[in-house]
Amino acid sequence: MDKILRIDMGAEGGPKINVTPLGEYAGFGGRAMTSAIVSKEVPPLCHPLSAENKLVISPGLLSGTVAAMSGRLSVGCKSPLTGGIKESNSGGQAAQVIGRLGYAAIVLEGKPATEDLYKIVINKDGVKISVDNSLKMLPNYDLVAKMKAEFGDKISCISIGPAGEMKMNIASIACTDMELRPTRHAGRGGVGAVMGSKGVKTIVLDDTGMSMRSPKDPEKFKDANKRFVDGLKQHPVTGQALPAYGTNVLTNILSEAGGYPTYNFKQGTFAGASKISGETMAELETKRGGIPTHGCHRGCVIRCSGVYNDKDGHYLTKQPEYETVWAHGGNCGIDDIDSIAMMDFLDDNYGVDTIEMGATIAVAMDAGIAKFGDAEAAINLVKEVGKGSHLGRILGGGAAVTGKIFGVERVPVVKGQAMPAYDPRAVKGIGVTYATSPMGADHTAGYAVATNILKVGGFVDPLSPEGQIDLARNLQIATAAIDSTGMCLFIAFAVLDQPETFQALLDLLNAFYGLELTGDGVVALGKKVLSMERDFNARAGFTSQQDRLPRYFSTESLAPHNVKFDVKDEDLDKVFNW
Amino acid sequence: MHIKINLFATLRKDRFDTDQREYPAGTTVLDALNDLAISESEAAIIFVNGKHAGPDHVMLDNDTLSIFPPIGGG
Numbered sequence: 001m002d003k004i005l006r007i008d009m010g011a012e013g014g015p016k017i018n019v020t021p022l023g024e025y026a027g028f029g030g031r032a033m034t035s036a037i038v039s040k041e042v043p044p045l046c047h048p049l050s051a052e053n054k055l056v057i058s059p060g061l062l063s064g065t066v067a068a069m070s071g072r073l074s075v076g077c078k079s080p081l082t083g084g085i086k087e088s089n090s091g092g093q094a095a096q097v098i099g100r101l102g103y104a105a106i107v108l109e110g111k112p113a114t115e116d117l118y119k120i121v122i123n124k125d126g127v128k129i130s131v132d133n134s135l136k137m138l139p140n141y142d143l144v145a146k147m148k149a150e151f152g153d154k155i156s157c158i159s160i161g162p163a164g165e166m167k168m169n170i171a172s173i174a175c176t177d178m179e180l181r182p183t184r185h186a187g188r189g190g191v192g193a194v195m196g197s198k199g200v201k202t203i204v205l206d207d208t209g210m211s212m213r214s215p216k217d218p219e220k221f222k223d224a225n226k227r228f229v230d231g232l233k234q235h236p237v238t239g240q241a242l243p244a245y246g247t248n249v250l251t252n253i254l255s256e257a258g259g260y261p262t263y264n265f266k267q268g269t270f271a272g273a274s275k276i277s278g279e280t281m282a283e284l285e286t287k288r289g290g291i292p293t294h295g296c297h298r299g300c301v302i303r304c305s306g307v308y309n310d311k312d313g314h315y316l317t318k319q320p321e322y323e324t325v326w327a328h329g330g331n332c333g334i335d336d337i338d339s340i341a342m343m344d345f346l347d348d349n350y351g352v353d354t355i356e357m358g359a360t361i362a363v364a365m366d367a368g369i370a371k372f373g374d375a376e377a378a379i380n381l382v383k384e385v386g387k388g389s390h391l392g393r394i395l396g397g398g399a400a401v402t403g404k405i406f407g408v409e410r411v412p413v414v415k416g417q418a419m420p421a422y423d424p425r426a427v428k429g430i431g432v433t434y435a436t437s438p439m440g441a442d443h444t445a446g447y448a449v450a451t452n453i454l455k456v457g458g459f460v461d462p463l464s465p466e467g468q469i470d471l472a473r474n475l476q477i478a479t480a481a482i483d484s485t486g487m488c489l490f491i492a493f494a495v496l497d498q499p500e501t502f503q504a505l506l507d508l509l510n511a512f513y514g515l516e517l518t519g520d521g522v523v524a525l526g527k528k529v530l531s532m533e534r535d536f537n538a539r540a541g542f543t544s545q546q547d548r549l550p551r552y553f554s555t556e557s558l559a560p561h562n563v564k565f566d567v568k569d570e571d572l573d574k575v576f577n578w
Numbered sequence: 579m580h581i582k583i584n585l586f587a588t589l590r591k592d593r594f595d596t597d598q599r600e601y602p603a604g605t606t607v608l609d610a611l612n613d614l615a616i617s618e619s620e621a622a623i624i625f626v627n628g629k630h631a632g633p634d635h636v637m638l639d640n641d642t643l644s645i646f647p648p649i650g651g652g
Contacts, residue, residue, distance in 0.1 A: 236622070236648035245587060247651030252586050256644045258628045269628075274595075278651075279587060304651070322651045447652050454650050455623055461630065493650045560628060 001104040009198045010051050010110025015129045029061035031087040031483035032529050033105050034076025039532040044539035048080040049197040051111035060486015064099020064213045067508050068229050070486045071095045071297030079189035081169040082415040082440040085536040088191045091296035092175030092184030093156040100207040112199040123206040135201045137162045139349040140174045140182035159202040161351025164192030166388050168396030170356040177296050183318040184296050187353035216514040224507035231501030235494035242304040243293045247322040248278035258561045259426035262330045263372050264362035265412045267559045268426050272335025289313045308341045317345035326421035327358020333372035350386040359399040359418030367406035415440035425558040425565045427452050427462045432472035436547045436575040438533035446475035457496030465567045473575050477526035544573050579639035586646045608633035622648040
């Protein structure tokens with residue numbers, strides 16, 4: 001990973017490849033790399049779909065090594081959804097493969113003058129770019145099947161579906177998993193639309209003939225990895241709960257805690273929660289011959305995913321994540337698990353963010369476009385997006401656009417991006433993260449739910465404004481650093497509770513790169529990433545007024561605890577005071 | 579007094595999903611855990627009426643007690 005692959009899609013005579021050394025970006029990976037390149041090279045006032053925007057794809061610092069959990073990929077750009085900087089993160093095989101192919105980043109620049117659609121193939125022999133208009137408007141599963149037929153089953157794919165080609169704000173970028181299925185997505189912020197604007201349908205990766213990246217100190221690295229894996233297996237969340245039930249184990253607890261946004265954030269508990277819970281889903285998957293415990297990339301030891309089969313025992317989709325089940329489930333008043341799984345498949349196939357799609361449908365339901373609880377109508381709305389009908393194009397604009405067009409007053413977005421599956425009034429720490437993250441409303445940017453609800457990393461009362469600023473600040477810093485390592489964020493459950501597992505993570509980085517990094521160094525990296533991102537947003541026109549939740553969260557109470565979001569504005573402005 | 583008990587994830591094994599039980603006045607969360615043969619370390623997250631509660635919490639008639647093992651997601 002000592003070079004950057006730049007492809008100018010707008011070069012005269014066709015796309016031009018330029019491989020450069022890391023230069024000033026040495027020492028960066030993942031989110032640090034994407035945010036560094038975007039903040040330095042992209043004009044903050046550019047249109048996100050213009051030639052001036054860049055799509056930066058970067059494996060983390062440890063991706064491509066044998067380190068467990070190191071398969072996360074960062075995708076960065078100026079976001080069409082938020083208008084600010086974006087880092088969207090995905091699992092799947094791509095990060096490991098790009099790392100082994102030697103690239104610290106792939107940067108798509110410029111914009112083709114024609115409507116041609118390109119595929120990019122990267123393997124040990126180099127990079128080939130060709131026009132392939134036969135791929136136009138193919139959904140992700142069909143696209144991957146076609147690439148498999150052409151290049152064999154040793155490949156991994158990064159791709160966009162029809163939503164990306166139509167440059168929708170909610171378009172995702174898909175990454176294939178171990179079974180070569182396009183199930184893992186850089187979902188948030190419309191990164192798929194930026195890839196579509198570059199005219200790139202897919203990047204086909206093949207690391208055949210390449211070897212694992214080798215550490216500077218192999219013995220120390222091996223020892224650190226063993227301690228790291230032991231720590232993950234020993235912690236009850238990463239060692240037992242996530243493997244057994246997946247992320248959807250959260251449905252019941254959030255509904256019990258009164259923080260489960262239901263009917264477009266109107267109440268905090270959902271009567272149908274148990275029907276769509278992780279417990280129910282795991283039982284159903286086992287009964288139908290699916291798999292309740294499955295990793296999204298090689299080297300994953302938590303294995304929080306699974307395989308969801310339909311009623312006849314045939315593969316339908318990967319195990320839908322908690323956020324997806326919530327967005328298409330309780331938030332839309334839907335308690336039919338098969339319908340939710342169908343929408344998960346459709347979202348992956350068309351290439352849209354499951355959170356934004358579900359949140360948008362709930363806003364459309366508030367507008368009377370469909371009735372809350374009507375699963376068939378919800379499925380049809382997702383299909384409208386896939387077809388690109390006029391209604392579909394509106395919904396494809398996301399929750400904020402849909403709310404404006406249909407005259408909906410209560411639209412749960414920050415910086416134009418829909419809130420995920422925790423009501424900020426009843427889980428106030430995550431409310432601070434939603435408000436202040438440079439990404440817009442994003443639970444993964446500083447997952448205060450861990451400490452507010454799950455009692456991981458201590459306990460801060462979710463219903464009180466006290467302590468939430470410090471919590472969200474520290475978690476945002478830690479997350480920005482973890483997102484730069486290529487590590488799955490779920491390692492945080494063990495790292496927050498077990499100092500020896502955090503040390504093992506530091507030792508992995510130190511043994512690989514020959515560093516003397518300490519906890520303070522990790523904090524410094526996190527702060528640096530956040531500072532670059534906030535600087536970009538400031539130059540793009542963002543002020544503290546964008547670091548706020550929609551007003552109704554402060555003025556309207558949420559049942560059953562009858563709470564409002566009461567963290568003071570002046571305190572929100574202190575999150576990044578360091 | 580009348581207490582509704584909800585159990586989740588692994589705590590349901592060999593027990594139940596939801597049950598109604600009668601306890602004497604002054605019963606604490608810890609008393610209920612003992613009755614259910616759930617150790618304090620297994621009961622990582624405890625809610626009484628949807629609010630976090632500790633083992634010493636004294637329950638009242640018609641309370642709902644929800645108990646979770648260590649879980650995470652996101």
